Amino acid sequence: MSATALATPPPAPGAPLTKKALVADHPTWCPGCGDFAVLASFYRVLEKLNYPHEKIVTFAGIGCSSRFPYFVNTHGGHFIHGRALPFAAGISLGNDDLHVFVFGGDGDGFSIGGNHLVHTARKNVNLTYVIMDNSVYGLTKKQTSPTSPLGFKSKTDPWGAIDQPINPMRTLLNSGATFVARSHATQVNHMTDMMLRAAKHPGFSVVEILSECVEFFEGAFDAANPRKGGAWNLVDEKKHDGTPEDASRHDITDEVAAFKLAQQAWPGSFGVFYENNTRKTKNVLEHDLIAKAKEKTKNASDLQVLQSTFARLR
Amino acid sequence: MVSPNSPETPGSAASASGSPRAIQDVVIRLAGNSQDGIQSVGGFLARLAGRSDQDIMTYMTIPSTISGGPSIFQVRMGTGDVLSAGDRADMLVAFYQHSYDAHIGSLRPGGVLVYDSDQVTPAADDNRFTNVAVPITTATVEAVGGTSKDKGKNIFILGLIARVFDLDVAKLSALIKERFGGKDESIVRNSMLAFDAGYAWPQNNLRDLFYRFEAVDRQRASSGRPQVTLDGNTAIAYGLIAAGVRHGAGYPITPWSSIMETLRVEFPKYGGIFVQCEDEIASISTAIGFSYTGQLAITGSSGPGLSLKMEALGWATMAEIPLIVVNVQRGGPSTGMPTNVEQSDLMQAIYGSHGDTPRVVIAPKNVEDCFYVAIEACRIAREYSTPVIILTDMGLSSRIEAFDEPDLPKLMVDPKADLSERGTDFKPYPLDKITRHAPPGARIASGKYPTVTGLEHDELGHPTGSPKLHTQMTAKRRDKIKKLAASLPAPEFNGDSSGEVLLVTWGSSWGPGLEALGRIRKVGVKAGHLHLRHIHPLPNGLEDSFKRFHKIVVAELNDEGLYGYGQLAMMLRARYANPSIVSVTKTDGLTFKVSELVAGVAKHIESTELDAALGVSRKSALATS
Ligand SMILES: Cc1ncc(C[n+]2csc(CCOP(=O)(O)OP(=O)(O)O)c2C)c(N)n1
Ligand code: SF4
Ligand SMILES: [Mg+2]
Numbered sequence: 001m002s003a004t005a006l007a008t009p010p011p012a013p014g015a016p017l018t019k020k021a022l023v024a025d026h027p028t029w030c031p032g033c034g035d036f037a038v039l040a041s042f043y044r045v046l047e048k049l050n051y052p053h054e055k056i057v058t059f060a061g062i063g064c065s066s067r068f069p070y071f072v073n074t075h076g077g078h079f080i081h082g083r084a085l086p087f088a089a090g091i092s093l094g095n096d097d098l099h100v101f102v103f104g105g106d107g108d109g110f111s112i113g114g115n116h117l118v119h120t121a122r123k124n125v126n127l128t129y130v131i132m133d134n135s136v137y138g139l140t141k142k143q144t145s146p147t148s149p150l151g152f153k154s155k156t157d158p159w160g161a162i163d164q165p166i167n168p169m170r171t172l173l174n175s176g177a178t179f180v181a182r183s184h185a186t187q188v189n190h191m192t193d194m195m196l197r198a199a200k201h202p203g204f205s206v207v208e209i210l211s212e213c214v215e216f217f218e219g220a221f222d223a224a225n226p227r228k229g230g231a232w233n234l235v236d237e238k239k240h241d242g243t244p245e246d247a248s249r250h251d252i253t254d255e256v257a258a259f260k261l262a263q264q265a266w267p268g269s270f271g272v273f274y275e276n277n278t279r280k281t282k283n284v285l286e287h288d289l290i291a292k293a294k295e296k297t298k299n300a301s302d303l304q305v306l307q308s309t310f311a312r313l314r
Numbered sequence: 315m316v317s318p319n320s321p322e323t324p325g326s327a328a329s330a331s332g333s334p335r336a337i338q339d340v341v342i343r344l345a346g347n348s349q350d351g352i353q354s355v356g357g358f359l360a361r362l363a364g365r366s367d368q369d370i371m372t373y374m375t376i377p378s379t380i381s382g383g384p385s386i387f388q389v390r391m392g393t394g395d396v397l398s399a400g401d402r403a404d405m406l407v408a409f410y411q412h413s414y415d416a417h418i419g420s421l422r423p424g425g426v427l428v429y430d431s432d433q434v435t436p437a438a439d440d441n442r443f444t445n446v447a448v449p450i451t452t453a454t455v456e457a458v459g460g461t462s463k464d465k466g467k468n469i470f471i472l473g474l475i476a477r478v479f480d481l482d483v484a485k486l487s488a489l490i491k492e493r494f495g496g497k498d499e500s501i502v503r504n505s506m507l508a509f510d511a512g513y514a515w516p517q518n519n520l521r522d523l524f525y526r527f528e529a530v531d532r533q534r535a536s537s538g539r540p541q542v543t544l545d546g547n548t549a550i551a552y553g554l555i556a557a558g559v560r561h562g563a564g565y566p567i568t569p570w571s572s573i574m575e576t577l578r579v580e581f582p583k584y585g586g587i588f589v590q591c592e593d594e595i596a597s598i599s600t601a602i603g604f605s606y607t608g609q610l611a612i613t614g615s616s617g618p619g620l621s622l623k624m625e626a627l628g629w630a631t632m633a634e635i636p637l638i639v640v641n642v643q644r645g646g647p648s649t650g651m652p653t654n655v656e657q658s659d660l661m662q663a664i665y666g667s668h669g670d671t672p673r674v675v676i677a678p679k680n681v682e683d684c685f686y687v688a689i690e691a692c693r694i695a696r697e698y699s700t701p702v703i704i705l706t707d708m709g710l711s712s713r714i715e716a717f718d719e720p721d722l723p724k725l726m727v728d729p730k731a732d733l734s735e736r737g738t739d740f741k742p743y744p745l746d747k748i749t750r751h752a753p754p755g756a757r758i759a760s761g762k763y764p765t766v767t768g769l770e771h772d773e774l775g776h777p778t779g780s781p782k783l784h785t786q787m788t789a790k791r792r793d794k795i796k797k798l799a800a801s802l803p804a805p806e807f808n809g810d811s812s813g814e815v816l817l818v819t820w821g822s823s824w825g826p827g828l829e830a831l832g833r834i835r836k837v838g839v840k841a842g843h844l845h846l847r848h849i850h851p852l853p854n855g856l857e858d859s860f861k862r863f864h865k866i867v868v869a870e871l872n873d874e875g876l877y878g879y880g881q882l883a884m885m886l887r888a889r890y891a892n893p894s895i896v897s898v899t900k901t902d903g904l905t906f907k908v909s910e911l912v913a914g915v916a917k918h919i920e921s922t923e924l925d926a927a928l929g930v931s932r933k934s935a936l937a938t939s
Contacts, residue, residue, distance in 0.1 A: 054754070070765060073761075076763070076765055077606075077633065078765065078768060078769060079768065080768060083595060086591060086595070086600045087599040087600065087606075088603060090589075090602065093600075094603060094609055095731070115596075116599075119592040290582045290587075294583070294585070302726060305584060306552065306555055306556060307722055309552065310722065314364065314365065314543075
């Protein structure tokens with residue numbers, strides 16, 4: 001998020017940010033849970049970004065995946081189920097110097113928080129959102145989630161899920177997010193790269209990471225795991241090098257092409273689907289409003305503005 | 315045409331109808347449709363009163379459907395302290411037949427009915443009033459001419475009222491020019507034409523109606539600052555700004571919306587941001603996020619929206635984040651009576667949400683108090699790191715009152731977040747102290763960054779399942795609010811310090827309560843009036859006041875419920891286990907009339923052994939006073 005239109009101060013002098021400084025409580029996830037790898041990648045992302053430690057904020061909703069902030073030693077916390085995005089919007093808009101990361105699960109983001117996802121995205125609030133999609137409700141122990149495939153047997157659908165699941169990538173693109181990427185928790189380098197690019201994107205960036213719940217939906221994402229005989233298809237991004245083969249590559253600024261990628265048959269492709277660097281962030285737009293208002297009041301002090309308001313009420 | 319702005323001035327008008335009768339206050343009800351601009355007549359009168367030495371209180375209803383529909387504006391002007399909107403009107407201006415039909419009952423016998431004879435046919439056999447027929451529609455059309463049709467009827471009536479009550483025409487014309495000055499020049503011209511026509515109208519029996527407000531020696535110490543005229547919602551908005559609030563989020567709902575509209579426009583002038591969110595849940599979440607960055611934020615709504623905010627409010631209590639939540643009460647439940655007043659969100663404000671969520675609830679008593687309650691709420695939220703609910707209501711939200719301009723240089727609070735480095739001993743949740751969060755951006759010398767969380771936690775914010783810690787942390791969250799209670803000033807008290815009855819009010823019932831006290835004592839009943847501004851926590855020591863009266867009558871605009879007590883009465887009975895606490899409640903969507911309070915008190919005095927001592931004559935005097 002740093003390379004934005006909003007000034008970000010240089011990293012604090014002194015030692016670079018290391019994993020050692022970033023680890024906090026020992027993760028409480030089940031052994032083998034995909035979320036461990038997301039956490040490991042996130043440490044690497046923060047090391048690479050090397051932001052001033054005190055300016056990083058890690059927040060989450062509720063779910064196994066949403067426990068994330070306890071395991072990262074930064075300012076942060078754990079909000080209520082599904083509402084971490086509007087909360088984080090307040091953080092981002094409240095202090096532009098901060099680097100805001102939000103973590104959560106598929107239930108948290110697409111079900112109870114679905115409407116917030118759409119609105120935070122369309123407003124292009126400057127923050128990075130990582131969805132750890134395990135296609136099941138983990139914390140509450142195996143109920144159907146909005147990304148559970150048809151036929152998935154859960155405690156709420158013992159006969160197999162009957163409701164059409166959502167297509168996460170299509171949902172994210174449709175919501176107006178200005179950076180949309182997809183990754184897989186077994187691919188640490190790829191995840192790191194996606195989160196890094198998301199963090200550097202000015203505006204609302206979201207990475208959907210398929211992260212297996214070994215407890216309640218084992219093997220959910222094997223189809224995209226080469227070690228399990230699956231196909232790992234990377235998005236072949238256009239290089240703008242003028243070569244003939246470049247013509248057929250994916251232009252990440254092309255929204256229609258991004259929707260086409262999102263329509264691919266399971267397990268689809270991984271990488272950056274879409275990035276739009278032309279839309280202003282809400283942070284910038286609100287600051288434009290402030291600048292205009294201040295121009296009108298000729299930069300009067302708060303007291304002067306309020307006094308002149310009261311004078312008009314006489 | 316005779317123009318009040320031309321040589322034909324009030325003085326000469328006075329001579330035409332003899333000398334004016336002196337009055338102390340008058341209640342005028344204008345009844346028409348919402349597009350007739352009768353609210354702006356009220357606004358002009360209010361601001362005129364603010365610029366004169368008259369108090370003013372207005373009472374306004376707007377239909378919940380926006381385009382057209384019946385609308386009234388009741389204004390009470392007086393030279394003394396005006397405490398309530400007035401039980402019955404002295405003058406009714408009826409623009410339409412439906413206005414006449416719906417409001418003739420609010421006119422006191424002997425009062426003046428002014429009706430548009432182009433639209434209204436009053437009941438032929440009703441001779442209780444002085445009926446004055448004025449062809450308001452045609453007279454306005456004739457005066458203004460052109461294509462503006464009957465637009466300007468409101469200003470015509472304003473002119474007529476100015477003539478009848480001998481109002482300061484120069485000041486009124488100045489207000490009209492100020493109001494419309496920025497617009498098309500023809501609007502000012504047409505307005506003045508309509509005003510002059512109304513002013514010059516009085517003829518036939520209207521000529522005999524001529525009043526002047528008595529000059530009274532005002533007891534109120536003048537602050538030396540000029541009067542300002544505004545409504546309760548605006549007062550809350552500017553109170554928050556004075557208190558250093560620069561961030562907020564909300565979702566529209568009547569009658570809360572005007573606060574968010576004001577803040578959306580005002581905050582940027584102060585470098586702040588107000589976000590319109592997708593719903594009330596997002597709004598409170600965003601506001602808490604703002605507060606988490608070290609800058610006290612505001613969200614708000616009306617009853618249904620407050621319900622939606624409850625889960626997040628529980629989080630703010632658990633995580634101990636300062637927050638201002640404004641709730642402008644209206645008739646409920648559900649969509650209920652969205653443009654009427656009720657005080658039925660009290661229990662929701664105090665006990666809504668889940669788990670044990672001690673928090674603070676305060677209620678303004680009038681428009682001026684809306685400003686100061688906002689400041690008080692912010693002080694408490696910061697000092698005790700807690701959510702504070704401001705419980706105002708539809709009555710206050712749209713009512714206009716004049717009051718002394720606040721001493722702004724003294725009151726302004728610096729909104730800056732404290733991002734200073736925190737020492738190695740920093741703990742977000744110390745058991746022996748009130749929480750002081752380190753907002754993101756603040757370095758922590760130990761290198762151990764805090765988590766704020768809705769899970770039960772230890773002093774450092776780490777989740778814990780320890781029974782002992784949950785007990786201790788629950789006590790920590792409760793005890794800070796008890797500490798606040800101990801620091802609160804004694805509530806406003808008027809009347810006899812002991813006696814037969816203590817009338818207890820909260821919120822906008824303050825004015826009618828105080829006026830009722832006057833009437834009750836006038837007939838010889840020893841009585842007091844206690845008004846609660848801090849509703850949760852209650853200030854300490856109320857039991858002593860209660861003990862000194864035989865009956866404690868709690869008046870509130872909500873239902874008596876399954877057990878026969880209003881919401882505050884229920885709480886006071888639970889807290890003080892005092893069986894003398896009884897209730898006067900009503901749910902007609904209107905503020906208390908003074909007579910309703912007096913009758914309510916009389917009923918309860920009747921029901922005690924004290925009845926005998928009271929004597930029949932006093933009882934009936936009370937009931938009819
Ligand atoms: C208001 C509310 N409703 C329900 C819950 C219970 N709950 C907690 S987490 C969760 C679903 C978690 O699923 P997901 O977001 O996919 O996260 P995961 O555990 O799979 O990582 C639910 C239903 C809650 N905490 N709050
Ligand atoms: S239940 Fe599933 S998602 Fe939760 S920690 Fe265990 S493996 Fe991970
Ligand atoms: Mg899940």
